[in-house]
Amino acid sequence: MIIELFGPPGAGKTTFARTLAARLHEHGHTVDLILSHRPAERSAPETIPAPTPGPRQILPAVRRLIRPLAEMLTMARQPFAFSHDVGAAFALVRTMPPSDILWFVRLIQYLTRLSRTWSQSTDTDHIVLFDQAFVQAICSLVLLCGAVDELTISHALDKIPQPDLLVLLNAPTEIVEARLRDRERHASGMERLLELDLATSLKSMTIIDCVQRVLRSKGTQIANAESLDQRSLQEATDRIEKQIAAQNSGASRKWGPPIHSAGIGGPRDPRRYFVGGD
Numbered sequence: 001m002i003i004e005l006f007g008p009p010g011a012g013k014t015t016f017a018r019t020l021a022a023r024l025h026e027h028g029h030t031v032d033l034i035l036s037h038r039p040a041e042r043s044a045p046e047t048i049p050a051p052t053p054g055p056r057q058i059l060p061a062v063r064r065l066i067r068p069l070a071e072m073l074t075m076a077r078q079p080f081a082f083s084h085d086v087g088a089a090f091a092l093v094r095t096m097p098p099s100d101i102l103w104f105v106r107l108i109q110y111l112t113r114l115s116r117t118w119s120q121s122t123d124t125d126h127i128v129l130f131d132q133a134f135v136q137a138i139c140s141l142v143l144l145c146g147a148v149d150e151l152t153i154s155h156a157l158d159k160i161p162q163p164d165l166l167v168l169l170n171a172p173t174e175i176v177e178a179r180l181r182d183r184e185r186h187a188s189g190m191e192r193l194l195e196l197d198l199a200t201s202l203k204s205m206t207i208i209d210c211v212q213r214v215l216r217s218k219g220t221q222i223a224n225a226e227s228l229d230q231r232s233l234q235e236a237t238d239r240i241e242k243q244i245a246a247q248n249s250g251a252s253r254k255w256g257p258p259i260h261s262a263g264i265g266g267p268r269d270p271r272r273y274f275v276g277g278d
Contacts (some may be wrong), residue, residue, distance in 0.1 A: 001248050002121055002128045005225075006135040007169030008205045009196075010179035012227025016169055017131035019227075019237050024244070030126045034117060034133075071113050085115040092137070095156045098144035107144075111137055118161060127244065134160035135211065142207045143200065153214050164247060167223045167240060168212060173205060175228060 003020075005013045014035055021033040075082050089111035098104045114133060121128040138156050142148045171179075180201055187195070195201075215222060223243055225236035 001126075001165070001244065002118070002130070002163040003165045003167065003244065004130045004133045004135060004163035005167045005169055006132055006139065006208070006211075008171065008176050008208050009201050010176040010183065011169040011171040012179075012233070013131045013136075013169050016167075016225055016227040016233065016236065017129055019233055020240060021129050023237050023241055024127060024129075027241070032121065032124065032126050032128045034121075034128065034130045036132050036136075072109055075113070075116055081116070082112075085112045085119075088112075088115055092156065092159050093141065095159065096138075096141040096145035096148050096152060098141065099146065100144065103144050107137065107140065122161075127248070130163075133163070135166065135215070139204060139207050139211050142211065143196075143204050150210065150214050153211060154218065157211075157214060157218065162220075165223060165240075165244060166215070166220060167225050168208075170224055170226050171228060173202065176205065177202060 005017055007013055017033060017035065021031045024031045075085065086108070089108050092111060093104060093107050098107065111134075114137070118130075118133065135157075138153065138160065141156065142153060177198070180198055184195070184198065212222060223240055225240055226232040227236065
């Protein structure tokens with residue numbers, strides 16, 4: 001079973017994914033947690049003073065650049081599968097190409113690695129939980145491309161595989177803005193260069209609403225969750241866990257058109273990280 005989260009940056013996708021994975025594990029499920037990991041991410045950033053320049057602040061940003069390169073080189077050892085993953089990533093990005101060439105390259109490598117991991121996830125009987133994946137990537141493409149109509153978004157959504165459960169993390173604008181400002185305050189200067197500015201990030205909230213609307217018009221079922229405080233986090237975890245149990249008890253998986261070749265093997269890591277998500 002594959003579960004995919006999406007939502008605006010700062011809505012609490014990673015926090016919710018970790019909490020849900022821990023709950024499922026406590027109840028006897030085998031869970032592969034796949035995170036869009038920020039190397040400098042902290043569980044309680046409000047208790048950490050603002051960073052000062054130094055090796056400890058530079059190192060996370062360096063890891064953030066090196067990790068994707070290392071993963072791409074490893075994938076290239078399987079040239080046939082790698083060519084399919086790269087081709088599929090180009091096909092998706094070309095539907096809404098970013099105007100910035102650096103973001104174009106970043107999204108190509110991100111989607112290539114995501115495609116490989118998603119393919120491996122279809123070959124396991126575990127619960128596989130992505131804190132963000134293809135739907136979030138389409139939201140990013142819309143944001144970076146500029147003016148895009150709903151028909152183009154719909155065509156892009158047709159190109160991606162469907163999870164068994166899609167969960168939208170909601171949060172009010174004021175909370176998202178406060179969290180993004182806090183994240184920016186605790187990031188190093190080099191890390192901030194790898195992120196979108198606050199104003200652009202906040203625009204993603206409108207885009208999330210638009211993508212959600214298109215998904216629902218296509219008949220996609222979307223569960224809603226919140227990670228605003230401990231109470232809302234626990235309530236959402238309880239509700240989504242019950243939905244997972246109900247779906248996992250019998251329904252067979254239904255897939256959309258694959259974005260890449262299936263059956264790619266290789267060792268599985270129960271916790272994978274993708275650098276550079278929101």
